[in-house]
Amino acid sequence: DIQMTQSPSSVSASVGDRVTITCRASQSISRWLVWYQQKPGKAPKLLIHTASSLESGVPSRFSGSGSGTDFTLTINNLQPEDFATYYCQQSDSFPLTFGGGTKVEI
Amino acid sequence: EVQLVETGGDLIQPGGSLTLSCAASGIIVNLNYMYWVRQAPGKGLEWVSVIHSGGIIHYADSVKGRFTISGDSSKNTLFLQMNNLRAEDTAVYYCARGNYGGYSLDYWGRGTLVTVSS
Numbered sequence: 001d002i003q004m005t006q007s008p009s010s011v012s013a014s015v016g017d018r019v020t021i022t023c024r025a026s027q028s029i030s031r032w033l034v035w036y037q038q039k040p041g042k043a044p045k046l047l048i049h050t051a052s053s054l055e056s057g058v059p060s061r062f063s064g065s066g067s068g069t070d071f072t073l074t075i076n077n078l079q080p081e082d083f084a085t086y087y088c089q090q091s092d093s094f095p096l097t098f099g100g101g102t103k104v105e106i
Numbered sequence: 107e108v109q110l111v112e113t114g115g116d117l118i119q120p121g122g123s124l125t126l127s128c129a130a131s132g133i134i135v136n137l138n139y140m141y142w143v144r145q146a147p148g149k150g151l152e153w154v155s156v157i158h159s160g161g162i163i164h165y166a167d168s169v170k171g172r173f174t175i176s177g178d179s180s181k182n183t184l185f186l187q188m189n190n191l192r193a194e195d196t197a198v199y200y201c202a203r204g205n206y207g208g209y210s211l212d213y214w215g216r217g218t219l220v221t222v223s224s
Contacts, residue, residue: 034210036151043214044143044151049206087151091209094164096141096153 002026002090006099013078013104021073021102023066023088032092033071035064038101039084048073049091075104108132108213110201115218122191122222128184128201128215136179139204141211142186144197144220154199155186158208169195191222 003026013019023033031051036044046055048064051071061076075082083106088099114126126142128135139162142154155165155175165173174187184201198219202211 032209036211038151043200043202043216044211045214046210046212049210049212053206055212089151089153089211091207094156095166096156096209098151098153101150 001095002029002092002097004088004090004097004099006086006088006102008102009100010103010105012106014106015078015080017078019075019078019082019104021075021086021088021104023071023073023099025069025071025090025092028068029090029092031067032090033064033066034089034091035062035073036087036089037082037084038087044087047086078104108203110203110213110215112199112201112215112218115199115220117221117223118191119224120192120222123187123189124191124220126186126188126199126201126218126220128186130182130184130203133203133213134179135177135182135184139208140175140177140184141202141204142173142175142184143200143202143211143214144195145200145217146194146197149197152197156204157184158204188220191220193222196220196222 033051035048038044052064157175198217200217203213205212
């Protein structure tokens with residue numbers, strides 16, 4: 001199974017900050033990497049697929065990069081509604097596996 | 107508009123059985139990759155199972171042999187039959203649709219809570 005490791009597990013930030021979250025795969029997954037946002041009590045929301053493709057309706061302050069084993073989610077100009085937990089997921093092969101999550105808090 | 111609505115969650119004793127349903131609208135269940143993903147209280151996301159009409163069915167090792175995924179085209183509904191439930195199966199269970207090659211989950215239901223406890 002492909003293991004996904006996210007860091008940091010939590011980050012404190014302020015409105016207007018830039019936040020960077022990293023995700024590392026235990027083996028190369030090319031660009032088969034997905035990012036989700038989850039708010040308390042809600043289902044996850046797809047932000048980015050194929051490492052850097054922004055899902056329709058997602059603000060452009062979100063961006064993704066990387067390939068192989070190392071990936072990054074960047075949130076520019078952090079907004080109040082961005083305080084949430086973010087998960088990466090490899091979309092290369094079954095079993096699908098998720099990172100442990102990164103909580104972005106004030 | 108796509109909607110996925112899960113039902114069937116309950117409090118169940120260890121060793122018991124339960125069937126979850128996910129009623130879909132706006133998509134055809136049997137033409138898509140359809141998933142069950144769970145989240146234990148205060149924990150992260152865990153993929154459980156996937157089904158696709160192309161003959162694909164997969165399960166996480168943690169549920170293999172105990173859970174069965176299926177779809178009903180007449181009801182446009184996804185199911186998860188869960189047997190021999192354990193305390194560690196306690197979680198919110200989400201159904202979701204796979205897109206962009208099938209492995210990115212773009213539509214999710216609100217989830218249904220399964221609690222396994224005596």
